[in-house]
Amino acid sequence: MKIGVVTFPGSLDDVDAQRAVDVAGAEAIALWHDEHDLRGVDAVVLPGGFSYGDYLRCGAISRFSPIMTEVIEAAGKGMPVLGICNGFQILTESHLLPGALLRNDGLKFVCRDQRLRIENTQTPWTSDYADGAEITVVLKSGEGKYVADEDTLDRLEGEGRVVARYLDVNPNGSLRDIAGVSNERGNVVGLMPHPEHAVEDLCGPGVDGLAFFTSAVSQLLRA
Amino acid sequence: MARVVVDVMLKPEILDPQGKAVHGALPRLGVSGVVDVRQGKRFELEVDELSDERLAQIHDIAEKLLSNPVIEDYRVHVEEQA
Numbered sequence: 001m002k003i004g005v006v007t008f009p010g011s012l013d014d015v016d017a018q019r020a021v022d023v024a025g026a027e028a029i030a031l032w033h034d035e036h037d038l039r040g041v042d043a044v045v046l047p048g049g050f051s052y053g054d055y056l057r058c059g060a061i062s063r064f065s066p067i068m069t070e071v072i073e074a075a076g077k078g079m080p081v082l083g084i085c086n087g088f089q090i091l092t093e094s095h096l097l098p099g100a101l102l103r104n105d106g107l108k109f110v111c112r113d114q115r116l117r118i119e120n121t122q123t124p125w126t127s128d129y130a131d132g133a134e135i136t137v138v139l140k141s142g143e144g145k146y147v148a149d150e151d152t153l154d155r156l157e158g159e160g161r162v163v164a165r166y167l168d169v170n171p172n173g174s175l176r177d178i179a180g181v182s183n184e185r186g187n188v189v190g191l192m193p194h195p196e197h198a199v200e201d202l203c204g205p206g207v208d209g210l211a212f213f214t215s216a217v218s219q220l221l222r223a
Numbered sequence: 224m225a226r227v228v229v230d231v232m233l234k235p236e237i238l239d240p241q242g243k244a245v246h247g248a249l250p251r252l253g254v255s256g257v258v259d260v261r262q263g264k265r266f267e268l269e270v271d272e273l274s275d276e277r278l279a280q281i282h283d284i285a286e287k288l289l290s291n292p293v294i295e296d297y298r299v300h301v302e303e304q305a
Contacts, residue, residue: 057291064288093291100293107240147237147294 046087105173
């Protein structure tokens with residue numbers, strides 16, 4: 001079981017994501033943005049960070065990197081893809097996910113332990129969660145405000161494609177408290193908070209994030 | 224040589240917190256009467272020669288890379304040489 005983690009110039013959380021994959025019991029494979037090679041992985045994680053310094057728009061330049069051609073093709077064939085934070089931004093810029101991520105309301109970079117509700121446990125990244133599970137993971141982003149037009153939001157809600165929602169407070173002004181969404185098929189998931197920072201008791205707010213990675217492992221074993 | 228300018232602005236229905244922050248600073252300069260500020264981006268593309276084909280290509284660049292059509296509109300114009 002191999003899960004690839006892509007490193008772009010300016011990725012920060014690639015090593016944490018690799019570690020989360022290891023902790024979940026899969027083999028983490030480092031993938032490089034400048035190659036057309038997925039190295040035979042079964043799933044891909046696009047990690048957080050500030051690829052290309054967030055120049056132009058967050059994720060806008062990474063979207064055109066050679067590896068993304070492969071990721072987009074594989075996602076189209078059903079490969080599980082998880083984009084975390086900057087990875088989520090790259091997925092919306094790639095049009096693999098609808099909507100966009102804007103500067104937080106209040107303009108402040110937000111870094112906090114954030115409660116979330118997992119709204120959809122049918123995706124390959126959330127199947128190990130109980131329905132309606134409430135979890136706490138780290139949120140750390142300056143451009144995390146999820147927006148889409150009303151029709152798109154209604155469609156996402158109607159089709160159960162809101163994967164996670166903010167609880168207690170809406171930290172960034174995201175419409176309808178949306179913290180994460182999936183594509184139509186459910187294999188591509190984007191999430192603003194960071195489950196990879198909550199996989200071990202030693203650091204972070206607990207181990208609530210681990211199930212994102214064990215879900216993928218269980219799904220791939222079943223496939 | 225010619226210069227083609229692409230202006231990118233957030234769509235009118237998208238709230239612009241940066242523009243709002245700039246607007247909020249105006250009273251500190253003693254300025255009143257400015258009712259709104261929107262912040263955008265300007266790209267200057269220097270091209271070797273101008274043709275319809277080149278302009279079509281720049282529209283393509285503007286749509287695919289320079290702007291995100293989900294949240295932004297763009298406008299292309301050719302700048303007159305001084």
